Amino acid sequence: MASSSSRSPSRDAPAERSPGNDIDVEKAPSTTETVQPQPQPSTRRAFPETDLDRGIVGWDGQDDPTHPQNFPASRKWTLLALVSSVTFISPLASSMFSPALTSLSEDLDVTNQTLLSFSVSIFLLGYTFGPMLLAPLSEIYGRRIVLSCANWFFVVWQVGCALAPNLASLIIFRFLAGIGGCGCITLGAGVIADLFPVDKRGLATSIWSMGPLMGPVVGPIAGGFVGQSLGWRWVFWLLLIAGGVLSLGIECFNQETYAPVLIRRKTAKLAKELGRSDLRSAYDPEGRGVSPTKILKLGLKRPIVLLFKSPIVLFLATYMALVYGLLYLFFTTIPSVFENQYGFSPGLTGLAYLGIGLGFFSGLIITATTSDKVLLKLASRNGGKLEPEMRLPALVFSACLLPISFFWYGWSADKKVHWIVPIIGMIPFGVGMMGVYMPIQIYTIDCYPAYAASANAALTASRSLVGALLPLAGPKMFDTLGLGWGNSLLGFLALGFVPIAMLLTRYGKMIRERFPVDLDS
Template identity: 70%
Template sequence: MPDLEEQAEKTSDPVVSAGSSTTTVAQLYPETDLDKGIVGWDGQLDPANPQNFTQNKKWILLALISSFTFISPLASSMFSPAIGYMAADFHVTNESLLSFSVTIFLLGYTFGPLVLAPLSEIYGRRIIFSFANWFFVVWQLGCALAPNLTSLIIFRLLAGVGGVGCVTLGAGVIADLFPIQQRGMATSIWALGPLIGPVIGPICGGFIGEEIGWRWVFWILLIASGAIAAMIEVFNRETYAPVLIRWKTHQLAKDLQRDDLRSAYDLARGTTTTVPTASHVLRQGLRRPLILLVKSPIVLLLSVYMAVVYGLLYLFFTTITSVFEETYGFSTGLSGLAYLGIGIGFLVGLLLIALSSDRIVKKLTARNHGTFLPEMRLPTMIVFSCLLPISFFWYGWSAKYHVHWIVPILGMMPFGIGMMGLYMPIQTYVIDCYPAYAASANAALTALRSLVGALLPLAGPKLFSSLGLGWGNSLLGFLALAFVPVPIFFNRYGQRIREKYPVNLEG
């Protein structure tokens, strides 16, 4: 098994000279050598190599996947404020079932990545991304026409399986297109959707449910996602280098009538140009993310930490609508606007990370004699983790004592800033660690955090009914406070743990 630096050289990244943005062209990408039967790129600057795409083309491709990465998480929470109207239509009074109809979408986010990520590493990003998008679109129609709560829950689960495609494959596309020194900004743009979508969703869903009915939440999602999916079909391109070279190998073998040609990427992995069977792909799909969670302690720890933060976010969401409707007298539509507090926090956190991540990496790389380490993404997490507990105490006690409505809304902002400052460095870290299998590495993160995000909020109603808003949120605040030392641990011991437990994802 090659070490991380060797793997990175084989898969994507040019060397950046310390203290400079100049890229030093070296023998980083495998080149074609027909005398040896090896098919690779036509030189280091081959324009067909996604790493050599023009900057405009790279950012357009990222914008395409990011657009759907906004729509899909939007669907996770857009239905939430309108749930009361659905309950009235279906004559449902069980609060747990109603909550489950919202969070079931995230269970789809749990299972989908285990299959979609490795499929994209076999058949390419484009075709799997397109399939996932249309699978998501189709089940919005099912949700809009659902005759009862059971069918609605099933359709939302299936929609989540398709909707997670953009969230899972985005990390792979970033690794395909961008060198290390640009990944911080790229990840900031792509990560905006999974964090902003769940915040914008309730704002839109509240007014839609109130004015034109809860089913129109899904009709609007159907129209928006269908239009974006159609646009992606037209403009999207394949970006995964091993698949592109495998296609090139097949074409050259046909044109030159040679059956000895092999893809340089497949040879490096000890495989052939034969596309694996569906059963093999599914086995690999289940194995790679699970291998990372089981055999890489640092990935497991980061996944658990991110899952806890994600669970806290959705527990936060369980009270916002009811608090502003019952305590402050907001209508269903206006109560959705309360989510702006956490949304503004996300935007502030995004701006801070986007402006600082790549700069910090360049400075630390220069200080480390030009050697990049993935752990250079993590130092900012120490500061941002301290912001999370603040919101729970601020929001919980101000809402309990009926302080002016703007105070609890402002109290959500520190959590938004802190969560963005944790989410994006972790995402970029796994991309840097496993560039060849970034989608599978991201699948491990996505699956675990989505599982917690789907199940933990089910405990929300009982938690807050037992402890009240003040102590219920304080309990969450103390939990967030207990996790503040975790980023310090990652920064001090992350490299040592990663190097001590290398992971072989090739087999």
């Protein structure tokens, strides 16, 4: 027990509430963090430590091996890989069903194109509501148990989808599967904040983000061949098998990473062993003992508070939602364009998505290799102090890439240029979307490390709502305007957001500090 009774050198230093070694910018008007080799004050405490004389239970020193950020690198990356694997399967399910709509239409005798499209996009509505519940639950019971329950909820409803007797039941089952499927996407940001310090999150977030971006691309490729050869029901049987295997693997190897929950368990264990009822978690040093009901209410409120009280989060969430909606509008046109314009079979049509996929992969490599380096370079110019806005410069360049694809793809498809031309035209959109998605994602994690799951829930809910509903207007819009002018309209819309990206990059810090957000009341 000697290590458990270690004390901080200064009794006056308050215990940190952030679960990692980040300064929680929700509570500090100046959001900075010093980067090595900048000299650090010897009394600085990133992790709250145990002080049994004061009845405080925390970590056994800054090098405590049980703190998630002190885990061996192999364990950190294994945990991230587990979460990322399901983060790939879930978005895969969102679009894998799309190429099999023809098979579904013939089997269930459905001719309404809007309802058929809705059976695909309804999955994303589950992404809209699920994060609001799962994020606060993870802050009460921990990441592991909530992620596990969400994963199995997603897997179980694949059975319902595969056996659905009619379109109405399929839509309901898809919605429920979406609620479970959003667990990995909602909690992944929290796991990254738990495991990695701020200057290592760029690469980690890049790997984790492969799922939400690559899944919707790989889905139609696989779904096209499955739907053509085996029928639409086998899409869900394959998702059941893949999701079940990965969920079982997570059950075997995953572990808790949320620091307040770990210290809460440690406090209860020490209180029992030492017979002391006065012990309190360092993350709740006053022993307020907030009830789970109140925590849940606060958690449900946090994403809404962020969206409506933080202008910069609102702008970034809106921009991400727009880009995500444009991605799914792309998806609505690809089957008809390559089947009707170029005579592709349903299986070959899925391969047309490789254009966006190649763009995503290129953007991922660029972002993963440059994000943390750019952050550290900008920090060195700022006296070694990190600021979340240092993640945003790439946003402007990426925003300029997005409109290119709509003009290129739209007019080349409209004029029936060789099929390789519109496919190549999708690549800039893929690169640009990764360059938009990643900086916004890492920015919110850096800004709100203690509530990364809740902050990510705000982004996930808003973009999923737009991604679910906006594509429903796609068929009518393109029927009215045609492929050329319909895509040009989307290109002009994307172009209109470029100045906003510039303003946020230049004045983001000023806006954030002028409108601080209290997420604890």
